[in-house]
Amino acid sequence: MSQDQAAGLRQWADAQRMKQEQGGEELAEESLAPMTPVPASQAAPESELSPEVSSGAPQPIAPLAITPPAPLKPLWVIGPAGRGTLTRAQVKQRLGQWSTLGRKWAGSPEAWEIHVIDPDAPELARLTAQHARWALWISSDADAFAQMYRALRLAREHGGPQRLLALHEPNVRRQGLLSNLRAAAASYLATDLLLLAR
Numbered sequence: 269m270s271q272d273q274a275a276g277l278r279q280w281a282d283a284q285r286m287k288q289e290q291g292g293e294e295l296a297e298e299s300l301a302p303m304t305p306v307p308a309s310q311a312a313p314e315s316e317l318s319p320e321v322s323s324g325a326p327q328p329i330a331p332l333a334i335t336p337p338a339p340l341k342p343l344w345v346i347g348p349a350g351r352g353t354l355t356r357a358q359v360k361q362r363l364g365q366w367s368t369l370g371r372k373w374a375g376s377p378e379a380w381e382i383h384v385i386d387p388d389a390p391e392l393a394r395l396t397a398q399h400a401r402w403a404l405w406i407s408s409d410a411d412a413f414a415q416m417y418r419a420l421r422l423a424r425e426h427g428g429p430q431r432l433l434a435l436h437e438p439n440v441r442r443q444g445l446l447s448n449l450r451a452a453a454a455s456y457l458a459t460d461l462l463l464l465a466r
Contacts, residue, residue: 340381344395345403345435346423347384348415354405356382365438371464387419393427402429404461406436406449416449424457431460 347354360377367374384405385392396402404423406416423429434446446463453459 338379341379341401342381342383342399343401343403344383344385344399344429345405346387346419346428346432347405348407348419354384356384359384359403359405359435362435362437366464369438387422387428388426390426392423396427396429401433402431403433403435406434406440406446408437408440408445413445413449417452420449420453420457420459420461424459430458431462433462434464 343359345354345359359382360380363374363380364377367376385395389395404416404420406412409415420432434450436446440446442463450461450463453461
């Protein structure tokens with residue numbers, strides 16, 4: 269390398285170094301300069317500011333995805349004819365008793381949508397065609413057999429279901445009332461009364 273070339277390179281390097289030093293000084297001067305307020309007419313409109321700057325309040329967090337509750341299972345319960353005393357609460361209580369006894373199908377009483385209907389209701393045939401889950405409320409009165417058989421007969425005469433769950437108290441014995449009612453329903457009314465296995 270000739271001396272002219274070396275001298276030229278040194279001059280170029282010195283020039284570059286001076287430019288950098290001058291640029292650094294300019295930046296340092298800008299950072300040390302006092303901030304002057306911007307007139308309101310020159311300020312950026314509020315719509316251009318970020319949401320965090322435009323409002324002092326924290327921004328809402330997107331809600332977590334919540335799975336909707338499972339739909340309720342409809343259960344239509346035929347009560348004693350003409351008595352009108354059966355309530356949804358009684359049916360839910362009975363389902364709760366069965367759930368406590370380990371009947372998995374009963375699940376939570378709150379998972380059921382209970383409908384109580386009279387055995388001679390005019391809409392019984394239409395409802396039977398639309399819904400699959402039916403039960404017969406069986407009380408433990410002394411004259412329960414006569415009342416329950418009458419309710420089943422009226423339900424069949426009004427187009428009621430041919431298959432129902434026997435919804436009875438846990439302490440009602442299978443031998444006696446339940447088995448006699450089941451046999452009579454099958455023989456005389458072509459109705460299948462489902463009894464829970466012990």
